[in-house]
Amino acid sequence: MLNARALAATALLPLVANAQNQINMSTGISEAGAVITDLGAEIYGLHMLIFWICVAIGIGVFGVMLYSIYAHRKSKGVEASQFHENTRVEIAWTVVPFIILVGMAVPATSTLLEVYDNDDAEMSILVTGYQWKWKYEYLDAEGENVAFFSNLATSQEQIYNTDTKGENYLLEVDEPLVIPVDTKVRFLITANDVIHSWWVPEIAVKRDAIPGFINEAWTRVLAEGVYRGQCTELCGSYHGFMPVEVHVVSQDEFDGWMAAKKGAAAADAALAATELSVDELMARGENVYNASCLACHGANGEGGLGNAIAGSAIAMGGLDSHLNVIVNGVAGTAMQAFGAQLSDVDVAAVTTYQRNAFGNNTGDVVQASDVVSYKEG
């Protein structure tokens, strides 16, 4: 049997395929015709209901006005009527709009109550906004939380027009949020510095991330796929460069991914206990630098929003003061405390990288054990 919705979607394919011209809110229905979230589809329906009511009123008001402009003009020799009151009409156009508003308020209220229904979540994820990235932490009943940062993956070359822009320009991250399909996921949303806002249009979740407070939101995504969004509260220079990417996968795939994440965390911990070669540290450090440092300090350490690293007294001076800046940040500036954000191996790698890249060539090699002993004081 042919699914009517799928048929309609096929008929619309030429339009839909051209993402270039999307002109309306996400329908909550995927291109394949599957419902993405019930709530998203309901909000879309509400949006369209209000829209069509406005269109109808608009046609009425503008119709009368245009007819008047056409018919009641002095050049046609009409004599102006002098009426200026009509109590009955005035009462009517006060009462009728009120009734229409009540008609809008009823579905709006029921949808809003659903938006706020955070009960019975099957899993919880803590979402923390940082300037300018998101941190996702899967809260685990056994205390084995999995946490990682999600940074913009679009290259500086694409942003500054020296490379061709990819399909998901500015909407792609290095590590997406992964959630299982058809599972009620509760998001606990907060921020580390300024206010951000976590938004994924297709799954109809937007909530402000406010430092010191935790907001709640939820979703139950019914269609597997990749959903993209952005920060929607001005949060500083790179507000436009902290996207959200959500991968909705089957429960099996999710379990596999989660096990791999836990394994990787264990591997990182193990790695911290070993000595790495200079090449390994430099390669790892470059990746860390590009994800965490580059936005402020420049692709070649030349500085920008942050100080230059190339030739800097900190990066070429004593190791302890260099680690102090990276691990603890600099109070009162945008330099964050990366000790809490990066693993010890990554701190070691990026410190090594900064001390040897961009012509700094100090020859220093920093191992994870150095970072651990620095942290322990």
Added chain:
Amino acid sequence: MGDHHHGPAKGLSRWLYTTNHKDIGTMYLWFSFAMFLLGGAFAMVIRAELFQPGMQLVEPGFFNQMTTLHGLVMVFGAIMPSFVGLANWLIPMMIGAPDMALPRMNNWSFWILPPAFLMLASTLLMEGGAPAFGWTFYAPLSTTYAPPSVTFFIFAIHILGVSSIMGSINIIATVMNMRAPGMTYMKMPLFVWTWLITAFLLVAVMPVLAGAVTMMLMDIHFGTSFFSAAGGGDPVLFQHIFWFFGHPEVYIIILPAFGVISQIIPAFSRKPLFGYASMVYATAAIAFLSFIVWAHHMYTVGMPVAGELFFMYATMLIAVPTGVKVFNWVTTMWRGAMTFETPMLFSIGFLVLFTIGGFTGLMLAIAPADFQYHDTYFVVAHFHYVMVAGAVFSMTAAIYFWLPKWTGRMYNETMGKVHFWVSFIGFNITFFPQHFVGLAGMPRRIPDYALQFADFNMMSSIGAFIYGASQLLFLYNVIAAIVAGEKVSDEKVWDGAEGLEWTLPSPPPYHTFETPPKIEVQPAH
């Protein structure tokens, strides 16, 4: 008319020392137009950067400075002072008063504005750059994370607030005490009514804004934690305080515009304003409601559901009195004998586009849908439909309408009509597509965007350049009229215009109504 007519002093001192409402009105209008061009220049930088995806002209931090200053300069420098200028020129002439009630304060409330904006603009040259936290300056981005220039910004806001409060007290005192005998409240022209109500709104909320920036100042320099959770404060408190000012502010901007439209549409329809009394009551109702809807700007901050419902219902209610106004204007046109000179064209443009802005406002009021609209270009489109096509179009209509009265010279009508059509089309090319990109998911205040938004952004930028350029035509037309416009001999420049200002010569003498006029049958509407 007294015998001791004297003209204005000569030279610069005329403008520095003047206490004449017409001079002060003129200065307000020129100042606000200068700010309009400055704020417009910032907008051109924004639209040029957004012309194509990718970073081309400016850095993201500077882009944020542009959006911030564009908003601040347009709201506080262009729109608000322009309507104060209009009030200065017109209120005494409309109510048959010789001048404003507090002329020396009038001088002061104007002359503190230019230094305040000079200070605000100078932040662009400071280390760390100008404020870059948006015109809504949410903490802690505007406190802990702000550039050092934020302190100058706070001082500038304080001065603007003082200026607005003084201007409002002056208007209230003038309207309440200086009406000509027989000019009862319910005979006042609607422009005077809307300004009276606006002045009360200003007196009520500007101190709240002053409180907000003072708390910021304390947080930044004196170790308090009003807006920092780490010290026991609350960043959301800032938003509540800001929008308790900010929402009435929206009506502070639009109510005088309603007043202007209520003068112009009857004049060119040659028919009295329909529903004068209901217009007054609707204005008062909007003003009252404006105090209890502020948190509809904050649906996504995590308010309790009961709060969301209250603010949603209260906000939807505003559609009722606003609808009454639109219906009244359309009914005023109905069976009139209309002509379509430039002021009427801008008024009809206002009516159509402001109503569209009202519709999107109603959509934004619906809290669950707002979770999808909030902080996107849909909001940007909405408030430009009410701010630009609402306030700025009505202001432009007002200038064309009263300029011949003020100067005794006529502007070039053809050029005025060209200005209207270019503005109208340019405006819609700029802002209509922003509804689409907003709904499709483009957040506001971003310097670069995903590729699916590219076409509409380019269109928007082209429209903005057209709209911007058309304002230079306006400037030329006004200057040409003042310098060499055709003289108008008639007191009543427009045959349908009613009201006391049209009983005065064109241009009116430096001092008018030194002897109160006799109010005859029904001059008000």
